[in-house]
Each structure stands twice: as C-alpha cells, then as structure tokens.
Amino acid sequence: MIKVAKFGGSSLADAEHFRKVKAIITADPDRHYVVDSAPGKRYKEDTKVTDLLILAYSNRHDAKEFDKVFKKIENRFNEIIVDLELDFSLDEEFKKIREDFPKDPGIDYAVSRGEYLNGLLLAYYLGFDFIDPTEVIRIDAHGNYDSYRTDPLLRNALSSHEYVVIPGFYGYKNDHSHTIQAFSRGGSDVTGSIVAKCGHANLYENWTDVNGFLVTDPRIVDDPESIRIITYKELRELSYMGASVLHENSIFPVRSQGIPINIKNTNDPSDPGTLIVETTAHKPEHVITGIAGKKGFATITIEKDMMNAEIGFGRKVLQVFEEEGLSFEHMPSGIDTMTIVVDQNEFIKHEQSILAGLHRAVDPDHIELESDIGLIAVVGRGMKDGHGNAARIFKALADANINVKMIDQGSSELNIIIGVRNHYFNRAIKAIYDEFILREDE
Amino acid sequence: MIKVAKFGGSSLADAEHFRKVKAIITADPDRHYVVDSAPGKRYKEDTKVTDLLILAYSNRHDAKEFDKVFKKIENRFNEIIVDLELDFSLDEEFKKIREDFPKDPGIDYAVSRGEYLNGLLLAYYLGFDFIDPTEVIRIDAHGNYDSYRTDPLLRNALSSHEYVVIPGFYGYKNDHSHTIQAFSRGGSDVTGSIVAKCGHANLYENWTDVNGFLVTDPRIVDDPESIRIITYKELRELSYMGASVLHENSIFPVRSQGIPINIKNTNDPSDPGTLIVETTAHKPEHVITGIAGKKGFATITIEKDMMNAEIGFGRKVLQVFEEEGLSFEHMPSGIDTMTIVVDQNEFIKHEQSILAGLHRAVDPDHIELESDIGLIAVVGRGMKDGHGNAARIFKALADANINVKMIDQGSSELNIIIGVRNHYFNRAIKAIYDEFILREDE
Numbered sequence: 001m002i003k004v005a006k007f008g009g010s011s012l013a014d015a016e017h018f019r020k021v022k023a024i025i026t027a028d029p030d031r032h033y034v035v036d037s038a039p040g041k042r043y044k045e046d047t048k049v050t051d052l053l054i055l056a057y058s059n060r061h062d063a064k065e066f067d068k069v070f071k072k073i074e075n076r077f078n079e080i081i082v083d084l085e086l087d088f089s090l091d092e093e094f095k096k097i098r099e100d101f102p103k104d105p106g107i108d109y110a111v112s113r114g115e116y117l118n119g120l121l122l123a124y125y126l127g128f129d130f131i132d133p134t135e136v137i138r139i140d141a142h143g144n145y146d147s148y149r150t151d152p153l154l155r156n157a158l159s160s161h162e163y164v165v166i167p168g169f170y171g172y173k174n175d176h177s178h179t180i181q182a183f184s185r186g187g188s189d190v191t192g193s194i195v196a197k198c199g200h201a202n203l204y205e206n207w208t209d210v211n212g213f214l215v216t217d218p219r220i221v222d223d224p225e226s227i228r229i230i231t232y233k234e235l236r237e238l239s240y241m242g243a244s245v246l247h248e249n250s251i252f253p254v255r256s257q258g259i260p261i262n263i264k265n266t267n268d269p270s271d272p273g274t275l276i277v278e279t280t281a282h283k284p285e286h287v288i289t290g291i292a293g294k295k296g297f298a299t300i301t302i303e304k305d306m307m308n309a310e311i312g313f314g315r316k317v318l319q320v321f322e323e324e325g326l327s328f329e330h331m332p333s334g335i336d337t338m339t340i341v342v343d344q345n346e347f348i349k350h351e352q353s354i355l356a357g358l359h360r361a362v363d364p365d366h367i368e369l370e371s372d373i374g375l376i377a378v379v380g381r382g383m384k385d386g387h388g389n390a391a392r393i394f395k396a397l398a399d400a401n402i403n404v405k406m407i408d409q410g411s412s413e414l415n416i417i418i419g420v421r422n423h424y425f426n427r428a429i430k431a432i433y434d435e436f437i438l439r440e441d442e
Numbered sequence: 443m444i445k446v447a448k449f450g451g452s453s454l455a456d457a458e459h460f461r462k463v464k465a466i467i468t469a470d471p472d473r474h475y476v477v478d479s480a481p482g483k484r485y486k487e488d489t490k491v492t493d494l495l496i497l498a499y500s501n502r503h504d505a506k507e508f509d510k511v512f513k514k515i516e517n518r519f520n521e522i523i524v525d526l527e528l529d530f531s532l533d534e535e536f537k538k539i540r541e542d543f544p545k546d547p548g549i550d551y552a553v554s555r556g557e558y559l560n561g562l563l564l565a566y567y568l569g570f571d572f573i574d575p576t577e578v579i580r581i582d583a584h585g586n587y588d589s590y591r592t593d594p595l596l597r598n599a600l601s602s603h604e605y606v607v608i609p610g611f612y613g614y615k616n617d618h619s620h621t622i623q624a625f626s627r628g629g630s631d632v633t634g635s636i637v638a639k640c641g642h643a644n645l646y647e648n649w650t651d652v653n654g655f656l657v658t659d660p661r662i663v664d665d666p667e668s669i670r671i672i673t674y675k676e677l678r679e680l681s682y683m684g685a686s687v688l689h690e691n692s693i694f695p696v697r698s699q700g701i702p703i704n705i706k707n708t709n710d711p712s713d714p715g716t717l718i719v720e721t722t723a724h725k726p727e728h729v730i731t732g733i734a735g736k737k738g739f740a741t742i743t744i745e746k747d748m749m750n751a752e753i754g755f756g757r758k759v760l761q762v763f764e765e766e767g768l769s770f771e772h773m774p775s776g777i778d779t780m781t782i783v784v785d786q787n788e789f790i791k792h793e794q795s796i797l798a799g800l801h802r803a804v805d806p807d808h809i810e811l812e813s814d815i816g817l818i819a820v821v822g823r824g825m826k827d828g829h830g831n832a833a834r835i836f837k838a839l840a841d842a843n844i845n846v847k848m849i850d851q852g853s854s855e856l857n858i859i860i861g862v863r864n865h866y867f868n869r870a871i872k873a874i875y876d877e878f879i880l881r882e883d884e
Contacts, residue, residue, distance in 0.1 A: 237777040318757035332852040335679040339852030388840025398830025409849040410774040410781030
C-alpha cells in the first residue's frame with residue numbers, strides 16, 4: 001500500500017510540528033511520498049515564510065531592506081534546525097537565493113523557495129530522498145498542471161525512490177525555458193494530488209490543523225462535529241455554498257484515479273479525519289453530511305395570471321437577467337408566480353434596467369422585490385432514501401420561530417435549499433445542526 | 443341590500459326543488475334578482491332538458507323523432523306545473539318552439555329554450571316579473587359578454603322592476619341581427635354575475651347542490667369539509683391545479699365590482715356555503731384553504747458542474763422546451779442541478795428531440811428522466827404569516843411514509859407545491875387534509 005502525505009504550512013511551522021510529522025511518517029511505513037509546504041504561522045500574528053519571501057522579493061533591489069527580511073526567513077529555518085539538533089545547514093541555499101533575487105528570477109521562483117527549503121530540511125530530518133519538482137512537474141503559463149509532460153517524468157522518478165519528499169506548489173514551466181512556475185490555485189494540495197496519481201497511491205493524506213471538514217461553519221455553531229466520510233459531489237455542493245474546502249484543481253488528479261483523500265490533523269493523528277471518496281456504501285453517521293450557506297441574495301417575484309400557459313414565459317424572464325450579465329441562483333415557482341433568486345450586490349447595479357426589461361418582456365401583473373435573503377444548503381447522501389428529512393428541517397426551523405421564505409428541492413437530489421431572511425441565517429443553521437447532529441448523537 | 447340568486451339546473455330539476463327555491467326566495471326579501479338554469483338531472487341516469495333540446499334540434503327535420511323528443515321536454519315542465527298545482531301553461535310557448543325548430547333558428551336558440559321556459563315558469567311561481575335576456579344581454583360572436591352594449595340596457599331594465607327572474611346562459615348577438623347567442627363558457631353563472639354587476643347587488647348567491655367548495659377532492663378524501671371564505675387568488679390557484687370551480691368569465695363581472703360570491707346549497711340553505719371575496723381580514727378557519735393536485739408530470743433533471751456560474755444556462759435550457767412548444771410547470775434547482783417539470787404526455791411526444799436539444803444547448807454532464815409524478819398544491823392565505831406550515835406538511839407526509847420528490851415555494855407566496863410519485867398522490871392529499879383540517883378540528 002502506498003500513501004501520499006501532504007503537510008500544510010501550519011503542520012510544518014516549527015520544530016515541534018516537525019517532530020509530530022516525523023512521528024506520523026515513521027508510524028506507518030506505507031507513507032512513501034511526502035509533499036511539504038513552506039513553514040506557516042506559529043501563532044496568530046506570525047508571518048508565513050511565503051509572505052516573507054514576497055516581501056523580500058519586492059525589496060530585492062534595496063539591499064538593506066532585503067537583507068533585513070531575508071534574515072527573518074533564514075531564522076525561521078535555522079530555529080527549526082537548532083531546535084531539532086540537526087547536523088544540517090541551508091546556508092549554501094540561502095546564499096544562492098540571496099544572489100538570485102536581485103537578478104529578477106520571477107515571483108514564482110521567489111515564493112516557491114519556502115517549499116523548496118522546507119522540503120530539503122524535512123527530507124534530511126526524515127531520512128528521505130529529495131526530488132526537486134523542477135525535475136518532475138510541468139505547469140503551463142496559466143498555472144495549470146500539464147499532465148502530458150508531468151506524468152512520465154514523475155512516474156519514472158517515483159519508481160526509483162522508496163521514500164521521498166517533494167516540495168509542493170511549483171514546478172518548471174512546460175515550455176523548456178527552465179523557469180519556475182507555480183500553480184495558480186490549490187498550491188501544494190495540487191502537488192500532493194499529482195504525486196498520489198503518478199505514484200499509484202492508495203490514499204492521499206492531506207494533513208492540516210483540523211480534524212477534517214466540519215459539518216458547518218464554526219463561526220456559527222460552537223465546535224461543530226467533523227464529517228467522517230464525504231463524497232466529491234457533497235463536497236462540491238458544500239463548497240459552492242460557501243464552505244471552504246479543497247480547490248477543484250487539487251481534487252481532479254486523484255478523483256480521476258479513484259484515490260480517496262483523507263483530511264487529517266497533524267496535532268491529533270489518531271482522529272480519523274474526513275475521508276473524501278467518489279462513492280461509498282458506508283451508511284453515513286448522520287442523515288445530513290453538511291450545512292453551508294451564503295447571505296446577501298435578493299428575490300424578484302413576478303406575478304402574472306396564467307403565466308404557466310404562456311410558452312416561453314420563463315425563458316423570456318431569464319433572458320432579461322442574462323442580457324444584463326446576471327446569473328441566477330434559483331427559480332422557485334408557484335401558480336402564476338415565479339421567483340428569481342440572485343446575488344443582491346450584482347442585482348442592485350442592474351435593478352432598474354432589469355425591472356424595465358421584465359415589464360417589456362413579459363408584462364407582469366406585479367413584481368415584488370425582497371432583499372437580504374440568506375440561502376442555506378442542507379446536503380447529504382443520507383437524505384436520498386430517507387423519508388421525513390424535509391419534515392425535520394422545517395420542524396426545527398418552525399420551533400426556532402424562523403419563517404422560511406423559499407424552498408427549493410429538485411428531483412433525485414441530495415440537498416434542500418432554504419431561503420431565510422439574513423438575520424435568521426445563523427439561527428437557522430444552528431437549528432438544523434441541533435436537529436440533525438446533536439439530537440442524533442443523544 | 444340587493445342579492446342576486448342564481449340557481450343551477452339541479453336546483454330547478456323538479457317541483458320539489460321549485461318549492462325549495464321559493465322558500466329560499468321568500469325567506470329573504472333582499473333576493474331581488476333571480477337567474478335560472480334549465481331543469482337538470484333529477485337522478486343520475488336522467489337527461490337534462492338542455493341535452494333533450496340538443497337532441498330535438500338535431501332531429502328537427504325528422505318530424506316523428508322530433509315530436510318524440512320534444513314531448514319529453516314538455517313533460518318535464520308540465521310535471522312541475524301539475525305537481526305545484528299551478529294555473530299556468532307553457533303550451534303556447536311549446537307550440538312556437540315546435541314551429542321554430544324546423545326553420546333552423548340556430549343551435550343557440552334551441553339550447554337556450556330550457557332557461558327561457560324555466561324562467562317563465564319560475565317567475566309565475568314566485569310572482570316575479572320576467573325579463574327575457576334578449577332584451578338586455580348582448581353577446582359577441584365568440585360568446586363573450588359585450589358590457590358596452592349590455593350594461594345600459596340591463597341597468598335600465600332592472601331599475602324598473604323590483605323582483606325579477608332572468609333566464610341565464612343567453613342573450614342577443616351584439617350585431618342587431620336579433621339572433622340568439624349563448625355564452626361560450628360559464629353559462630348561467632355569467633348571466634348571474636352580470637345581473638349582480640348591473641343591479642348593483644351586494645351579494646351574488648350561486649345556488650348549487652353542494653355546501654360550497656370543498657377543501658379537497660371528495661374522490662380522494664371522504665366527505666371533505668367545505669371552505670367558508672376563499673379569496674379570488676386562492677380560487678385561481680386551486681382551479682389551476684385541478685379543482686373544478688367557477689369559470690373565469692363568470693367571476694370577472696362581479697370581481698371587477700368587488701361583489702362577493704356566495705356558493706350555497708339549495709338542499710341545505712342554512713349552511714353558510716363558501717364566500718368568495720377579493721380580500722378579507724377574516725382569520726381563516728384553517729391555516730390552509732384548499733388542497734388540489736394533478737397527476738401525470740415528468741421531470742427532467744439536468745446535472746452539470748458549475749452550471750450556476752454559466753450565465754444563460756437556465757435560459758438556454760428553457761429555450762429548448764420552448765422551441766418544441768412545451769410549457770413547463772416548475773423549475774426547482776439545487777447546486778449544479780436543475781429540474782424541469784413538464785406535462786408527461788406532452789413531453790413524451792418531444793422526448794428525444796428535447797434531449798438532443800439539451801445536449802446541444804448546454805452540454806450537460808448527466809440528464810435523468812422521471813415520470814409519473816403528481817404535483818400537489820397546498821393553498822392558503824393563512825400560511826403567509828404562520829411559521830411551521832412547511833414542517834407540518836412534511837411531517838404529515840413523512841408519517842405517511844411518502845417520499846417527497848420535489849418541493850417548490852417561492853417568496854411571498856400562499857402556496858407550496860410538492861411533487862410525489864403518482865401512486866402516493868391520493869395518500870399525500872389525505873395526509874395533508876388530516877393534518878390541517880381534521881387535527882385542527884379536534
């Protein structure tokens with residue numbers, strides 16, 4: 001069995017975390033390939049090494065200021081080396097980077113040095129081989145992974161090393177120019193995902209500082225439970241509605257190979273974390289997998305007698321929004337009424353021309369606007385077979401005295417979308433969390 | 443106070459009903475204007491006088507057959523006269539009609555004779571004046587009420603009679619040809635409504651053989667309660683979803699004048715029946731006013747990653763349906779999915795070209811079809827302010843083990859639309875009825 005372990009910046013921020021990472025790696029000989037990030041924040045006000053590198057690069061022609069910033073970077077690494085009592089030095093590397101910066105090697109070169117240096121250090125500390133991603137990873141000018149050029153190089157390199165550290169986030173540009181190019185989005189997560197794919201891994205472990213994805217936003221619900229198993233589809237739905245999760249780019253390479261992703265906590269490695277899978281027969285722990293939401297929507301409700309009999313009515317309405325360049329989120333309808341849910345800030349800019357357009361296009365009897373609507377998505381593969389989930393959601397909201405402005409649930413779906421006034425938003429998420437998570441745990 | 447009382451065919455089918463009608467009219471001196479229908483069925487297998495007239499007219503050039511049918515018509519009226527022991531005869535009228543029919547006076551003349559004869563009889567029996575609608579009602583060639591020509595004539599005639607019977611259903615064509623023209627839709631109900639308008643009535647009583655409109659279909663729920671007060675808007679919503687109610691044409695003249703309609707039962711005149719109003723501050727007896735529904739819908743669910751970000755996606759989808767001449771009922775959406783609800787029979791004819799059109803228009807990741815879906819509308823002005831109505835609906839459905847396929851509720855609405863499989867349709871309506879009507883009555 002082969003596992004790829006990618007560690008985030010906070011998991012490699014200091015010597016203490018390096019020790020935790022080593023304990024994790026040595027505990028499981030299946031963890032063959034390690035992808036590192038640059039040292040992250042050690043405390044809330046700390047500065048990430050990557051941000052120090054950006055600052056140093058912007059001062060590259062101001063020797064004094066540059067030296068001041070770069071010393072901070074050197075200190076971050078040297079502290080770790082000293083604290084771990086390693087017979088290892090990055091001084092030669094520092095010297096080369098100090099010389100390179102004033103030669104304008106490009107911002108991607110600059111910011112990637114954090115991953116590079118940390119990778120060298122981690123490889124030494126773990127006793128693993130080191131592969132520089134410039135040898136094996138090719139990225140196009142837009143920052144996208146070039147699988148055609150990368151995969152043979154990376155497969156070949158991985159097959160000749162048993163245990164390897166590869167820095168995340170960068171590679172060479174795919175134009176033979178030997179310039180360093182970073183991923184535009186997803187950073188080290190993408191590298192981990194590509195290594196898992198080309199290393200034919202059975203599992204891609206993504207080590208962070210949380211016990212996986214949370215059922216809902218911890219700013220709304222105190223200490224929410226984490227999700228044990230989530231499908232890619234559920235993940236997309238939650239992320240679309242505002243949950244911050246892995247970037248699409250970092251998921252694609254492993255998803256295409258059917259390799260599960262395990263989000264784990266470096267500070268609590270015994271916690272199972274969240275397993276992201278294509279599909280699963282595992283009965284979910286809870287009927288719902290997650291609750292996410294976004295505030296700031298407006299609704300435009302159009303009333304017109306016999307609108308349903310008017311072929312093209314809905315199309316004409318949507319065309320008005322399209323001509324103003326607005327996309328719509330939902331379009332629930334009743335009898336002779338149709339509600340268009342749109343981003344409020346976008347809508348406000350076009351309000352009067354959309355209203356005029358609607359009058360011209362469909363001659364409505366009445367148009368009603370409502371703003372400050374929050375949309376909440378209740379997502380869960382467990383909802384598919386169960387009866388009574390809608391009842392539980394609406395009972396929980398009713399008991400919390402929350403008026404539901406909009407309900408939308410299509411056929412064959414794993415989610416229900418609910419619209420409430422913005423000021424009910426947090427209370428509504430809490431009520432649903434309590435009903436589906438806390439009550440089920442009782 | 444002035445009331446218009448329109449009596450349906452079953453309310454004037456025989457002498458027994460004539461006596462009931464007389465008791466109703468004499469009980470309230472406000473009932474100044476009476477609009478009659480032709481005698482209806484006395485028992486299930488009976489033939490309405492109107493249908494006998496159609497039969498007679500189709501045999502108008504076959505003297506023997508015509509005589510056989512026309513005798514039946516005469517007998518219907520003569521039985522009533524004899525039974526009521528009236529010193530009154532329609533023989534002169536019968537003779538004239540017998541002579542007119544072979545001269546091809548038009549089908550509208552023929553079918554309207556039932557209302558005409560019954561009006562003469564009823565006026566005599568009640569001691570009311572009689573106004574022939576040919577003197578006061580003008581109808582265009584499409585069968586629509588010509589208010590411009592009718593209103594001055596009718597207002598004038600009514601102001602010179604205190605108590606009047608006016609036959610429903612017909613008038614003269616509005617072209618000075620003096621030919622008889624019937625209303626294309628709504629029949630005697632339209633006449634009653636026009637008389638109420640031009641007679642400046644305070645109430646339009648529509649006397650039938652039921653205690654007003656029922657909360658739901660009696661073929662689904664045994665002996666459902668009747669609705670006490672319903673707004674025009676609620677009525678429209680229920681009728682759209684399959685409840686059989688007054689035709690739009692018959693409502694318009696009174697609605698435009700703010701005159702309420704009272705649906706009453708000739709066989710149970712003390713029952714308050716259903717009052718139809720423009721708007722009301724009356725707290726409804728129940729949170730919901732009615733439940734109606736239709737079976738036979740199909741759903742087309744389109745999945746595509748990031749569809750919400752694609753401006754014009756919804757418009758393109760609807761355009762495919764529009765180009766095939768199909769109207770859609772609803773369009774609930776989730777995240778990356780959109781469901782189009784359409785009439786199943788209509789859809790089947792266009793299925794393959796719509797699927798091909800969708801693939802061309804929006805290149806979906808996946809399309810799923812589902813058929814045999816029933817839509818249920820739960821309608822009620824009482825739902826607007828109340829919390830927890832959705833909860834009650836979905837709890838009732840869950841307790842009845844009914845899986846909800848689709849939910850649709852827009853902003854500022856008085857109804858929730860629910861989609862269930864056809865075979866759950868009746869059970870779902872029963873469950874909602876029990877929860878909102880029976881349980882509230884307990």
